[in-house]
Amino acid sequence: MKTFFVQIKCEIGKTYAVSDALLAMDIASEIYSTAGRFDIMAKFHVDADIDIGLFVNEFLLRLQGVRDSETIIAFKAFH
Numbered sequence: 001m002k003t004f005f006v007q008i009k010c011e012i013g014k015t016y017a018v019s020d021a022l023l024a025m026d027i028a029s030e031i032y033s034t035a036g037r038f039d040i041m042a043k044f045h046v047d048a049d050i051d052i053g054l055f056v057n058e059f060l061l062r063l064q065g066v067r068d069s070e071t072i073i074a075f076k077a078f079h
Contacts, residue, residue, distance in 0.1 A: 002050065006044065030042065030043040
């Protein structure tokens, strides 16, 4: 299992529409509104054989209202 976070910058006025679309897709384990450079942060868990870059491009960057994103890959280094 791989865990990663995606920070999403939305077009002006589209943050709620993008978060609603993410909720409807049922692919994020958690979705947060954030302050700063990005509008949304979403947490994802995918199987080990899934390509994270392809996942982000196929499922997130194609959403209407998404302007930019930054992906953070998390490693379980501490037990």
